[in-house]
Amino acid sequence: MKARISLVLAAVVLTVGAVQAKPLSRIIAEMGLSPQDFEVLSAASTALLTSGAPSVGQERAWTNDATGSKGTVRIGAVQGNCVSLEHSVEPGGDEQARQVRTRRCKDANGNWLLTP
Template sequence: MKAWVSSALIAMMLLGTGAVAQAKSLSRIIAEMGLSPADFEVLNAASNSLLTTGTPRVGQERSWVNDQTGSKGTIRVRDIRNNCVHLQHFIQPEGTDKTREIRTRRCKDASGNWILTP
C-alpha cells in the first residue's frame, strides 16, 4: 500500500495537476504522460538511484531505458536548495520522437529519505 501511495504522489507531482489529479487513477495519470506503468517504475528507480548513490550535485544526470517498451529518458539535478533537490525529467515515450520535460522536487526527511514534495 505504501508503495502505491508513493507512486501515486510521484505521478501527481510529475503531472503538476494538483487536486485534479487526485480524482484520477494512477494508471490514467501515467498513461496521460505517455508512459506505461513499467516505464514509470524504471523512471522512478532511476530517480531513486540518482539520489541514493552519493551526494547529488547540480548537473548530475542519470539516463533510463525500458528495454521492453522502448521508452527512455534522462533525469538531471537542476538545483539544490536547503535540503531539497530539484529534478528535471526529459521523457521520450515509446513510439514518439517528442521529448517531454517534467520537473519534480524531493526533500530529505529527518531519517535521510528522499520524499517527493510539492
C-alpha cells in the same frame, strides 16, 4: 517498494508547465508512460540521489526495454534537503521528448520522497 510507489502515485501532486497541479497518475498517463516506466524513472532518480552528494547538473539516463520508453533525469537545483529534478522522457519509442519537473526531499530516515 511497489506499495510505496503506489502510495506515491495515489497521493502526490506535482506542478507541471504553467503551474497546473495534477495528480501524478494523470501526468504519467498523459505523457504515455506506463506504471512500469514510472518505476524505472523513479529508480533512476533514486540512484542519482543516492550516489553521493547531489549537485546541480548531475544526470542519469534510463530505459525500459519492455515498453521502449526512455529518458533522462537531471538535478536542476538543490535547496537544503530538497532537490528539483528535470525529467526528459520519450514514452514508448516516441521521438518527441516531453519535459516534467519533480521535487524530492530527504526525510529524517534518509529516504528521498516525492513532494509537491
